[in-house]
Amino acid sequence: QVQLVESGGNLVQPGGFLKVSCVADGFDSDSFAVAWFRQGPGKEREGIACVDRYSGTSYADSVKGRFTIARDRAQSTVHLRMKNLKPEDTAVYYCARRNSGYCTGYDLGAYAYWGQGTQVTVSS
Numbered sequence: 001q002v003q004l005v006e007s008g009g010n011l012v013q014p015g016g017f018l019k020v021s022c023v024a025d026g027f028d029s030d031s032f033a034v035a036w037f038r039q040g041p042g043k044e045r046e047g048i049a050c051v052d053r054y055s056g057t058s059y060a061d062s063v064k065g066r067f068t069i070a071r072d073r074a075q076s077t078v079h080l081r082m083k084n085l086k087p088e089d090t091a092v093y094y095c096a097r098r099n100s101g102y103c104t105g106y107d108l109g110a111y112a113y114w115g116q117g118t119q120v121t122v123s124s
Contacts (some may be wrong), residue, residue, distance in 0.1 A: 002026040002113045004034075004095050009118030016085050020118055022078045022095030029071075033098035034078045035106065036069060038091035038120075045094070047106025051078060058103045063089075085122045092117040 008020035022034065035050040048060045049069040057069050068081045078095060096111035104110075 004115035006115040006118040011121045017083045024076045029076045037094045040091040050103035052103045053101030
C-alpha cells in the first residue's frame with residue numbers, strides 16, 4: 001500500500017526557516033519523482049518543487065532561491081527546506097508521487113498518490 005506522510009508544519013515568523021518532510025512507504029521511492037504542492041486559503045493547489053529519480057530538482061518561480069527540495073534515500077524521505085518565509089507562503093503543504101521518474105510539470109492528474117498535508121503558517 002502506497003503511503004506518503006508529511007510532517008514538520010508549524011507557525012513561523014516572517015523571515016524564518018522551516019523544514020517539512022515526506023516519508024514514502026509501500027513503493028520504491030527512488031524510482032519516482034516526488035513533488036511538493038501547497039494550497040493557501042482560497043487558492044488553488046500549486047506545485048512548487050520537484051525532485052526526480054536522479055535527484056535533479058526544479059522549482060516554481062514563487063519559491064526559487066528560498067526553498068530547497070532534497071531526497072534522503074536511506075530514509076525514503078523527501079525534505080523541503082524553506083527560508084526567508086513570507087506570509088504568502090501560508091498554506092497546507094502536500095507531497096505527491098508522480099507517475100514517472102521525471103519532473104515534467106505539476107499537472108495534478110500526473111500524481112496518483114498524495115499525503116494528508118501539513119499546515120505551515122507564516123505570521124508575526
